[in-house]
Amino acid sequence: MSATADHADGKEQPNMAARLGLEAGWIVQEIGYDDDCDDDLRDAIRAVTGEEFVDEDTDEVVDVVLLWFREEDGDLVDAFFEILTDLKAGGVVWLMTPKVGRDGYVEGSEIAEAAPTAGLATTSTLSVTEDWSATKLVVPKSGRRG
DSSP: OOHHHHHHHHHHHHHHHHTTTOOTTOOEEEESOOTTSOHHHHHHHHHHHOSOOBOTTOOSOEEEEEEEOOGGGOOHHHHHHHHTTTEEEEEEEEEEEEOTTSTTOOOHHHHHHHHHHTTOEEEEEEEOSSSEEEEEEEOOGGGOOO
């Protein structure tokens, strides 16, 4: 790889993470990590937040859940219910799914059906890497019980 290519890659990575609307100091819980996850995106997220990821065993309340999910990972509704435990009020879930034609692709209709069942609303979907799409989910203000 040339120095120019290295520079171009370095410039794109923060842009990927910036598109997710993350901020310095935010705690990100990562769930579903495997060898197929995009390490450049993960590095860019850590660079933006300045924090290491926490896993599903954390005792912390998190600002963001980064959920890597593939078709073979089981029931999406169950996955959503599990992640809501640690998410702070007003927090965001970024559901990372393989793009169309990639192994593990998850139909958009499956996400659209699973989200409201778990008390989440989808707000946007972005193409963040060559292989992964990111769907932003939030707990609607009227859906919070407190």
